[in-house]
Amino acid sequence: xxxxxxxxxxxxxxxxxxxxxxxxxxxxxxxxxxxxxxxxxxxxxxxxxxxxxxxxxxxxxxxxxxxxxxxxxxxxxxxxxxxxxxxxxxxxxxxxxxxxxxxxxxxxxxxxxxxxxxxxxxxxxxxxxxxxxxxxxxxxxxxxxxxxxxxxxxxxxxxxxxxxxxxxxxxxxxxxxxxxxxxxxxxxxxxxxxxxxxxxxxxxxxxxxxxxxxxxxxxxxxxxxxxxxxxx
Numbered sequence: 012x013x014x015x016x017x018x019x020x021x022x023x024x025x026x027x028x029x030x031x032x033x034x035x036x037x038x039x040x041x042x043x044x045x046x047x048x049x050x051x052x053x054x055x056x057x058x059x060x061x062x063x064x065x066x067x068x069x070x071x072x073x074x075x076x077x078x079x080x081x082x083x084x085x086x087x088x089x090x091x092x093x094x095x096x097x098x099x100x101x102x103x104x105x106x107x108x109x110x111x112x113x114x115x116x117x118x119x120x121x122x123x124x125x126x127x128x129x130x131x132x133x134x135x136x137x138x139x140x141x142x143x144x145x146x147x148x149x150x151x152x153x154x155x156x157x158x159x160x161x162x163x164x165x166x167x168x169x170x171x172x173x174x175x176x177x178x179x180x181x182x183x184x185x186x187x188x189x190x191x192x193x194x195x196x197x198x199x200x201x202x203x204x205x206x207x208x209x210x211x212x213x214x215x216x217x218x219x220x221x222x223x224x225x226x227x228x229x230x231x232x233x234x235x236x237x238x239x240x241x242x243x
Contacts (some may be wrong), residue, residue, distance in 0.1 A: 015071065019055045020128065021118050021167075023187075027052035029118045030187035031170025031235075035163030037061070037069055037081040038192065043162060046084035046191035053078045086193040088221050088236050091209055093229035094137055094144040099205040102144040105135030107179055120171040127152060130164070132206050134172040142209045143176050147224070154200035162194050165224055169235035172208035173220030177239055185218060185239040192235035196226075203227040216241040 015036060023029035030049050038045035040061065053059070053071065060072045071079040094102070108122070115123045119130045127150050134143035153164040169192050178185040198204060204224050211219035218239040224232045 013061050014058045015061050016058050017053060017055050022055060023117050024052060024114050026055060028055060029167055029170060030190060031167040032118060032163050033079065034190045035166030037071065038166065039162055040069055041067060041081060041083050044084065044086060044193040045081050046189065047079055047081045048189045049079050049187055051076060051078050084191050086191045086234060086236060090223050090231060090234055091142055091207065093225040094205050094207050096146055096203055096205055096227050098137055099144040099146045102135040102137045103133045103146060106133035113184055117171060119167050130168060132168060132172060134175050134206060134208055142207050143172060145172065145206045147204045147206050149198060149200050151200045158199050160198045160200055165194050165198065165233045166192050168206055168224050169222040169233055172206050173222045173237045174239050176208035177210045177218035177220045182241055184242045186242055187237060188240040189238040190235055192233060194233045196230060196232050198232050211236065
């Protein structure tokens, strides 16, 4: 058992942790490739307990309340071809939520967050393709001592774009229910990247999305599949 505290910088919905960032922290405890299921909003600036279960699973608790669970998982999905940086920049200009964003302070996609604070990943539709894309250049605050972006920030980058791929125009507020991801290659801070998202289908209130982070040269750096849940 160990403790985990999510800083207020890394928020998603008001007063709660960003799911991708949290998932990356839990995945690191399982060796990197994992699937995380989110049970309840995860509070900020409060020590939480991470408990191990048989089979290598982890449970995140706030007192007796289960907030999230993580297990080792194989993440193997078909990824669409990379989107060029210029295409991604054009797509970003079509981001639909610069105004009227449901979670404007989200660490990943919140438009009111400043550069160097939030990730400012704003995915928009790519012309002539059934994907969304956004440019992203991770800054130095996201890197460890060797200048490599910490895995939890790549997990965060894989988070919100999927929601826009499956819930735009919105049918209601969609919250992240499950995220499985893996990081394939290290990304250095200051390296131009492209985030791509696409739909994997829907089942009632469950919306399935794929997301990926590519280098500017088209190399696949990280990939994820997610289940988003429409809130009643």
